[in-house]
Amino acid sequence: MSDSTATVAASGPPPVGPDDSAPEVSGLRKVFRGSVGRNLGLVLALVILIIVGVVTGGERFASVDNTLTILRLGSVIGVVSIGMTFVIIGGGIDLSVGANVALASVWATTLATQTMGEDIHWIIMVGCAILVATCVGLVNGMMVAYGKIAPFIATLAMLAAARGLAEIIADRKTQIITVRGFLDSFGSDVFGIPVLVLIFAVVSVIGWILLNRTTFGRRTFAVGGNAEAARLAGIRVKRHTLWLYALLGSTCGVAAVMIMARTNTGSSTHGMLYELDAIAAVVIGGTLLTGGRGTIVGTVIGVLIFTMLNNIFTLNNLSISAQAIAKGVIIVVAVLLQQRIADRSRAVT
Amino acid sequence: MATAAPTHLMTMTGIVKLFPGVRALDGVDLDVQAGEVHCLLGQNGAGKSTLIKVLSGAHQPDEGTIHWIGQPVKLPTPMAAIRLGIATIYQELDLVNDLTVAENITLGHEPSRLGFAERRTERTSAVALLKRLGHPEISPTSVVGTLPAAGKQIVSMARALSRDVKLMIMDEPSAVLDQGEVARLFEVIRDLTANGVAVIYISHRLEEIRAIGDRVTVLKDGRTVATGLPAKTTPTADVIRLMTGRNIEYVFPPRSGQAFTGEPLLDVAGISRAREFEDISFSVHPGEVVGLAGLVGSGRSEILETVYGARRYDSGSVSVGGKALHAGSVPASVGAGVGLCPEERKGQALLLDQSVVSNVTLASLRRFALGPFLRRRKETQAATREIETLDVRPADPQRDARTLSGGNQQKVVLARWLLKGCRVLLLDEPTRGVDVGARSELYALIRELASSGVAVLLVSSEVPEVIGLSDRVLVLRDGRIVHDGPAEEIDESEVLGLVMEGSPR
Numbered sequence: 001m002s003d004s005t006a007t008v009a010a011s012g013p014p015p016v017g018p019d020d021s022a023p024e025v026s027g028l029r030k031v032f033r034g035s036v037g038r039n040l041g042l043v044l045a046l047v048i049l050i051i052v053g054v055v056t057g058g059e060r061f062a063s064v065d066n067t068l069t070i071l072r073l074g075s076v077i078g079v080v081s082i083g084m085t086f087v088i089i090g091g092g093i094d095l096s097v098g099a100n101v102a103l104a105s106v107w108a109t110t111l112a113t114q115t116m117g118e119d120i121h122w123i124i125m126v127g128c129a130i131l132v133a134t135c136v137g138l139v140n141g142m143m144v145a146y147g148k149i150a151p152f153i154a155t156l157a158m159l160a161a162a163r164g165l166a167e168i169i170a171d172r173k174t175q176i177i178t179v180r181g182f183l184d185s186f187g188s189d190v191f192g193i194p195v196l197v198l199i200f201a202v203v204s205v206i207g208w209i210l211l212n213r214t215t216f217g218r219r220t221f222a223v224g225g226n227a228e229a230a231r232l233a234g235i236r237v238k239r240h241t242l243w244l245y246a247l248l249g250s251t252c253g254v255a256a257v258m259i260m261a262r263t264n265t266g267s268s269t270h271g272m273l274y275e276l277d278a279i280a281a282v283v284i285g286g287t288l289l290t291g292g293r294g295t296i297v298g299t300v301i302g303v304l305i306f307t308m309l310n311n312i313f314t315l316n317n318l319s320i321s322a323q324a325i326a327k328g329v330i331i332v333v334a335v336l337l338q339q340r341i342a343d344r345s346r347a348v349t
Numbered sequence: 350m351a352t353a354a355p356t357h358l359m360t361m362t363g364i365v366k367l368f369p370g371v372r373a374l375d376g377v378d379l380d381v382q383a384g385e386v387h388c389l390l391g392q393n394g395a396g397k398s399t400l401i402k403v404l405s406g407a408h409q410p411d412e413g414t415i416h417w418i419g420q421p422v423k424l425p426t427p428m429a430a431i432r433l434g435i436a437t438i439y440q441e442l443d444l445v446n447d448l449t450v451a452e453n454i455t456l457g458h459e460p461s462r463l464g465f466a467e468r469r470t471e472r473t474s475a476v477a478l479l480k481r482l483g484h485p486e487i488s489p490t491s492v493v494g495t496l497p498a499a500g501k502q503i504v505s506m507a508r509a510l511s512r513d514v515k516l517m518i519m520d521e522p523s524a525v526l527d528q529g530e531v532a533r534l535f536e537v538i539r540d541l542t543a544n545g546v547a548v549i550y551i552s553h554r555l556e557e558i559r560a561i562g563d564r565v566t567v568l569k570d571g572r573t574v575a576t577g578l579p580a581k582t583t584p585t586a587d588v589i590r591l592m593t594g595r596n597i598e599y600v601f602p603p604r605s606g607q608a609f610t611g612e613p614l615l616d617v618a619g620i621s622r623a624r625e626f627e628d629i630s631f632s633v634h635p636g637e638v639v640g641l642a643g644l645v646g647s648g649r650s651e652i653l654e655t656v657y658g659a660r661r662y663d664s665g666s667v668s669v670g671g672k673a674l675h676a677g678s679v680p681a682s683v684g685a686g687v688g689l690c691p692e693e694r695k696g697q698a699l700l701l702d703q704s705v706v707s708n709v710t711l712a713s714l715r716r717f718a719l720g721p722f723l724r725r726r727k728e729t730q731a732a733t734r735e736i737e738t739l740d741v742r743p744a745d746p747q748r749d750a751r752t753l754s755g756g757n758q759q760k761v762v763l764a765r766w767l768l769k770g771c772r773v774l775l776l777d778e779p780t781r782g783v784d785v786g787a788r789s790e791l792y793a794l795i796r797e798l799a800s801s802g803v804a805v806l807l808v809s810s811e812v813p814e815v816i817g818l819s820d821r822v823l824v825l826r827d828g829r830i831v832h833d834g835p836a837e838e839i840d841e842s843e844v845l846g847l848v849m850e851g852s853p854r
Contacts (some may be wrong), residue, residue: 116635210721229700231679232689233711
C-alpha cells in the first residue's frame with residue numbers, strides 16, 4: 001500500500017520536502033521485495049510438501065539420512081538446472097542436456113578403461129567429461145547464435161546426435177569405472193555431507209554470483225529480455241549466446257562426473273529425460289520461458305520440490321506412474337501461481 | 350454493388366476523441382460520397398490515424414455522430430465496420446505471411462462445407478478478385494511472404510473486396526511503392542470508384558493527391574480546418590497554409606547562434622543502401638543539432654541506423670572525429686562514442702522488466718566491472734547521478750522501466766548515453782509517445798547536451814520539431830537529400846513543400 005501512495009506523490013509535481021515522500025523501505029520489506037519475496041509461492045509449496053512428507057512418512061521422512069538422500073538425488077539434475085537457468089533467461093532452450101551428460105560420461109570412461117588403462121589419474125577423467133560436454137555446448141551455441149537455427153531445433157538435433165555418438169563410443173555397454181581415487185573422491189562424505197551435495201551447493205552459489213553480481217549475468221538478462229535493445233546498446237549478443245550454451249555444456253560435464261560417481265559407471269543411457277526435468281525445475285522456479293527474468297534461488301527450490309516429491313512417493317510405495325501425474329499437475333499449478341504473483345507485483349509497482 | 354446516386358455515403362460530424370491528457374480529435378467533420386476519392390491531409394499528429402481508427406471501429410469516439418447512408422450508426426468493433434462495408438488497408442499490412450494469397454484473401458470467412466475448407470472455391474474467387482484489381486499475374490497459391498510490398502497491398506485490397514466493401518480507407522499506400530507501382534495502384538482505385546466504391550486516401554505527396562483525388566479534407570490539431578476542397582485545382586500554397594501553424598504548446602530552447610566551422614565530429618560521406626537511400630553526405634559539428642526531415646519511407650530511420658552500424662552500407666564511409674568507423678558494427682560505433690536513441694523505445698531500447706539502473710548502465714557495464722564482477726554500488730551511484738541530472742521522475746533507480754511514462758523512459762535512454770559519455774547522439778523520433786508537457790523539457794535537455802559539445806543528429810516526423818530544435822535542417826525525399834541549409838532560413842511550409850512535392854512550394 002505505501003508503495004502505491006508513493007507513486008502518486010512522486011509522479012505529480014515535485015514534492016515540497018526533500019524526498020520525505022520517498023517510500024521508507026524497512027528491513028523486513030526489503031527481504032520480501034528480494035528473492036525470498038519473489039519466490040514466496042515456491043517456499044510455500046516446499047513447506048506444504050514437507051508437511052505432507054512428515055504426515056505420511058513420519059520419521060522415515062524427517063530423518064537426517066532421508067534429507068541427505070533427497071539432496072543427493074537432486075544434486076545431479078540440480079547442477080544441470082543451474083546451467084539451464086542461464087540459457088532460458090538468455091532467451092534460449094537446450095533439449096540436449098541429457099544426451100550431453102551421457103556422451104560426456106562414456107567418453108570419459110572409455111578414455112579411462114580402454115585408451116589409457118587403469119593407472120590414469122581420476123582428474124583426467126573429470127577434465128575429459130567437462131571438456132567434451134562444454135564442446136557440445138559450444139556447438140549448440142554456434143548453431144543457435146551464428147547458424148540462426150531455432151534453439152529448439154538445433155538442440156533437438158544435438159539430442160539425437162549426441163546420444164547416438166554415446167552409443168557408438170560405448171558400444172551400448174555399461175562401462176564400470178575402476179579408476180582408483182575417483183570413487184574415493186566423489187563417493188565420499190565431507191563432515192557427513194555427501195560430496196555430490198557439496199558440488200551442487202558450490203555450483204548453485206557460483207551460479208548465483210555469476211547471474212547477480214557479474215557483467216555476464218547482467219548481459220544475460222539484457223539479451224533474453226530484449227535482444228534488439230541489447231544489440232543496439234553495443235552488447236555482442238551472438239557471442240554472449242554462444243557463451244551461455246557453453247556454460248550449460250560445462251554444467252552438463254559436471255553432472256556427468258556426478259552421475260558416474262553415483263552409479264560407478266559410464267553409460268549411454270545416463271541422463272535420460274534430464275532435459276524435461278531440468279526445464280521443468282527452471283520453469284517451476286519462476287524463470288520465464290521467453291527469457292529476461294528468472295532466479296537461481298527459484299531453480300534450486302524447483303529442483304528440491306521435484307526430488308522431494310519423488311521421495312515422498314517412494315516412501316509411500318506409490319507407483320512411478322502416479323509420480324509422473326503428480327509432477328505434471330505441480331508444473332501447471334506452480335506456473336499458474338507464479339503468474340498470479342507476478343501480475344500482482346506488477347500491478348503494485 | 351449498385352452505383353448509387355452521388356449521395357452522402359458516410360458523414361461524420363463533431364467527432365471528439367480523448368486520450369489521457371490529449372484531445373486527439375477535437376471536432377472532426379468529414380463527409381464521403383459514393384464513388385469519390387477523398388484525400389485526407391494533415392501533418393503528423395494532426396489526428397489522421399485516430400480518425401481512421403474511429404472509422405474502422407478500433408476506437409470509440411467520445412462525442413459526435415457517424416451517419417452511414419443516412420442512418421446513424423455506431424461502430425463498437427472492427428467487425429461492425431467490416432459488416433457495414435468499411436475496409437481499412439493499413440500501412441503495416443495485416444496479412445499472414447505464411448499463408449497463401451487465396452487463404453489470406455478469404456481469411457475470417459473461408460468458404461467451407463461441413464468444416465472442410467473449399468479450396469477450389471477459395472482459389473477461383475481469389476483469381477477473380479485479383480483479375481478485377483488488374484493483377485492477374487499474382488498466383489493465388491503463392492505464399493504472401495514472398496510477394497513484394499506492392500503485391501501484398503493488392504492482396505490486402507482483394508481481401509477487402511472479398512467482402513462487399515463500400516468504403517476503402519488507404520493509409521499512405523504509396524509509402525512502400527515505386528512510381529510504376531503507384532501508377533498501377535491508381536488504375537485500380539479508378540476502377541473501384543467507377544463501380545461506386547468510395548476511397549479515403551491518405552498521403553503526404555501532393556502530386557498523388559492531384560492525380561487521383563476528387564476532394565480534400567485538411568486536419569490540424571484534431572480539427573477539420575477545410576473540407577470539400579477540389580483536389581485538382583486548390584493551389585499548393587493554400588493547402589500547405591491550412592496544414593501549418595499548428596498550435597504548439599511547447600517551446601523550443603534558443604539555438605546556439607554560433608557558426609559551425611572547423612572539423613566536423615560526425616562525417617558521413619556518400620553512403621548508399623540499395624532500395625533505401627542513395628549518396629547521403631552530411632556532417633555534424635560538436636555542439637550542433639542537425640535535423641533530418643522526410644516522410645515515412647524516405648529512408649530517415651534507415652540512415653540513422655546505418656550511421657550507427659546497425660545496418661551495413663553498400664558504399665561510402667562514416668567517420669567520427671576523423672577516424673573511419675568499422676562498417677556495420679554497433680560495438681565499434683559505441684566504442685567511438687556514438688549513441689542511438691531508437692525509434693521504437695520499448696522494442697529497441699529498453700529492458701522493460703529491469704530496473705532503471707540496469708537500463709542506464711547497459712552500454713557502460715565494463716566501466717563498473719572489477720574483473721568479472723559488477724560493482725553494484727558504484728553502478729547505482731552513477732546511474733542515480735544521471736537520472737537526477739535528467740530529472741527522471743520518480744527518481745527511484747530501482748523501479749522497473751515499464752512503470753515510467755514515455756517521457757521519463759526516453760530520459761532513461763538518454764541517460765544511458767550520457768553515462769557512456771558519448772560524443773555523437775543519434776535521436777530517432779525522440780518525442781514519440783511523449784506527452785506535451787514533457788516535450789519542452791526534452792527539447793531543453795537535447796539543446797543542453799549539444800551545448801556541452803555533443804553532436805546531435807535528429808530524425809522526426811514533426812516538421813516544427815525538426816526546425817525548432819535544429820541548427821541545420823536536411824530534407825529527404827525518396828532516399829536522397831534535397832535540401833541542406835540553416836534552420837533559420839527555412840520555414841515549416843517550405844519543408845512541407847519539399848517533402849510533399851519536391852520543391853519549396
